[in-house]
């Protein structure tokens with residue numbers, strides 16, 4: 001496995017092949033926690049890994065150098081998937097000084113007893129010379145936490161980008177051009193949709209800062225290192241953070257006895273027009289992770305639920321809660337669903353869609369027990385209207 005980014009700059013992280021849950025993000029392709037070692041007159045470790053993999057990281061460092069020769073440990077981000085091993089690592093690197101910004105240190109102090117740590121606070125624009133190479137620190141708040149920063153090595157045109165441009169993707173190959181690009185880009189989109197979506201404005205700031213740097217390589221903390229497809233990932237981040245939309249309709253639903261399901265299928269039939277991609281997603285057959293990824297660039301979503309105990313179905317509620325938190329670009333929408341002897345399912349859906357300030361294109365579309373041919377025809381018409389909205393919205397951006 002090629003792990004060398006540049007002479008004496010190496011990947012020393014951990015490939016987590018078997019992780020399938022990352023705080024509710026379904027990581028079907030595993031994940032990596034990337035850490036990097038920069039060896040020069042001084043040696044710097046850029047980030048660590050999740051706590052259980054501290055010994056793997058230390059073993060990787062030991063293959064390259066003596067642990068006592070590490071002078072700095074840069075902590076770009078305090079989240080435990082990168083800083084979880086920091087306490088153990090600092091114990092094992094006797095001559096290392098931690099470099100991080102003040103907010104990061106304050107956060108780390110809530111996770112660790114930092115009283116005996118050697119550390120230096122670095123601010124935006126600060127640098128540390130390693131000899132022939134320099135570490136320059138760039139604050140990137142909210143990409144992904146308030147304390148997040150990136151570290152740039154100008155002599156190598158190399159940006160250690162932390163969560164930015166990452167993917168949850170385990171592979172035996174470290175670089176973008178050694179992996180199928182369509183898979184990597186799809187995982188980058190899924191990562192953006194599930195982790196970064198709420199912080200589009202901050203991504204803009206990060207991209208503006210990055211555009212002022214001369215970059216030949218981007219080394220994120222998850223997934224592959226970008227060296228051959230930097231324009232593609234930068235362009236994708238611009239599109240996602242700008243809210244660029246595709247001509248697409250999602251019909252997301254949960255059903256009890258397939259009445260809401262039949263309505264959803266009728267909406268799909270109506271929405272299936274030239275130039276529009278339509279997808280039917282049952283919330284108990286599709287993960288929240290996939291729904292979020294599809295919703296990122298989708299302008300139009302019909303959301304349905306049957307009625308259970310005068311409310312919507314529980315997984316419909318989970319999907320809406322997740323989407324509400326992620327706050328993807330505004331959608332055209334309507335609620336649909338069925339009820340029997342009690343009402344409430346589709347109405348509760350509509351309340352959440354309204355609270356998200358999505359554009360309600362029609363009143364709640366509902367049916368008692370089984371949808372009649374007339375109701376199904378109304379569903380088809382509503383699907384057609386939603387598809388026309390999707391086309392117009394995608395063309396407008």
Ligand code: FEO
Pocket residue numbers: 077079081082144145163221222
């Ligand atoms: Fe990969 Fe925000 O941590």
